[in-house]
Amino acid sequence: MSDGGSAITGYRVARNGVDAGGTGPTSTVVSASTGSYGFTGLRPGSTYALSVRAINTLGDGPAASGSVTTPATVPGVPTGVATSTITPSGSGTVTWAPPASDGGSAVTGYRISRNGTDSTGAGPSSTLVSAATRSNTFVNLRPGVSYSVSVQAVTAVGTGLSACATLTVQVAGAIVPVTPMRIADSRTALQIPGTVPAFSSVEVQVTGKGGIPVSDVAAAVLTVTAVTPAADGYLTVWPARTPQTFTSNLNFVAAQNIPNTVIVPVGGIGAVGVYNGSAGGVHVLVDVTGYIMGGTSTADGMFEPVTPSRVADSRVGQQIPGAVPASGTAEVQLTNRGGIPGDAAAVVLNVTAVCPTGSGFVTVWPTGISMTTTSSLNFVAGQTIPNAVIVRVGTGGKISLYNGSGGAVHLLVDVSGYLRGGNPSKAGAFGAVTPTRIADSRAPLQLVGALGGSGIAELQISGQGPLPATGVAAVVLNVTAVTPTGGGYLTVWPSGIPRTATSSLNFQAGQTIASTVVVPVGSINTVGTAGKISIFNGSTGAVHVVVDVAGYILFGGAEPA
DSSP, X not given: OOOTTSOOOEEEEEEOSOOTTSOOOEEEEEETTOOOOOOOSOOTTOEEEEEXXXXXXXXXXXXXXXXXXXXXXXXXXXXXXXXXXXXXXXXXXXXXXXXXXXXXXXXXEEEEEEOSOOTTSOOOEEEEEXXXXXXXXXXXXXXXXXXXXXXXXEESSOBOOOEEEEEEOOOTTOEEEEEEEEEEETTTTBSSOSOXXXXXXXXXXXXXXXXXXXXXXXEEEEEEEEXXXXXXXXXXXXXXXXXXXXXXXXXXXXXXXXXXXXXXXXOTTSEEEEEEOSSSOBEEEEEEEEEEEOSOOOSTTOEEEEEEEEEEETTTTBSSOSOBOTTOEEEEEOTTBTTBOTTEEXXXXXXXXXXXXXXXXXXEEETTSOOOSOOSEEEOTTOOEEEEEEEEOOGGGEEXXXXXXXXXXXXXXXXXXXXXXXXXXXXXXXXXXXXXXXXXXXXXXXXXXXXXXXXXXXXXXXXXTTSOSSOEEEEEEEEEEESOSSOEEEEEEETTSOOOSXXXXXXXXXXXXXXXXXXXXXXXXSTTXXXXXXXXXXXXXXXXXXXXXXXXXEOOBOOOX
């Protein structure tokens, strides 16, 4: 071997082709003492030409060449796996795209599987489809049952890992949670062209938006927010193209940003009306968190919407004879009032505190049991403020309301729907529980100390308090911001996915305020985040966070594979 009369100063090592990361041919110089070099990140099942050249002061010498072939591996996970809405006949479709990597061997087909038992009694199924196929339809699925389906790519080398999804046959009255999404925002002219003028109405299309189907929807679960109102007032939300109801869903004072959860039937066109009951303009935001399947509900635990109506008003002596005194309790009959039948298990309410003379809170619980150590609604002196409440009915079809303040407060109770009694077991059924605190940063309970500005916390939901450890699709919470040091908002969303561009609760510095939140929990297919939610503090200051649970929505089925 000859160095050409000049000492070797290094070696140039090169390869051709493209690696697994998309990088093309490479060449690198190593030291003269180097005797080997490894190329990493090569694509499986590919052949690469390699070369080495000695370098001295006169230049590069001739190349010594060779080649290497990397072994093929099993293919990657199929991408873009999604499921369709189940048809009334019990059929549903899963779709997918090819894996990012075929492992160096061409995909020859896809294995499609489901767990559980179908309506004919047939057990788990698995079928192999062609490499060109991008969808598969399952038939004879059972009503109210969730099925786990999987897609695997197949090559000559073997079968790759599964991409999983869920197919659920929803029945009438089922509460179907969706990933929270904003569907209207007057600030950006999203559906609402600008500020809603004084004593005016707008329509917001709900079906076909934010994951809501275009048909078979009875009602929507919305978070409606009033932003920078010019005057004190309220918002009413009702089914579009029907007579406006004489209820309020959201009360505000000038310049106050405030949200509330609203479960409202959609009109014949799949839309809701929003009325600004104030003397000034107000911006309105609408986020969707779920919907109610249409049809006549008969299964246990299913939701039945009713036309919103007022069933109690202490200002006029309706059920409550006057302002509830400090530390006082009132009872309100719910069954056989406002469209609520005598066998209802739980009721969806909007409870409003009006003109309180002191700061405090309201606790709502089923009559006949001890008062729960939770809060349903927080207020400050002089503030009129509502909150949505889902509560089991107690003895005699009644609920109890406690005024946890040092002054008197008027209370209004509006109903918008009810949950059927019995033994909830199907997907989308509501499991009512005794209101229970499951997180409190002050205690600390799950949360250790106030949540810092722009901070994120993750909470375990499944298995906490009265909630089951499995089978929870979504949860109904009362989330309270306590003594925030700056103005802002909280966003609550399912763990395991990017934070949603929505707000669940708005607050001002020093204001303790609560809001009902209906939110899916982290997917059972997501390792490490299953059964969890995340909370983001959208302010520059710290805020204590309290979370009470009022019920959950069943995943349904979750049968073993």
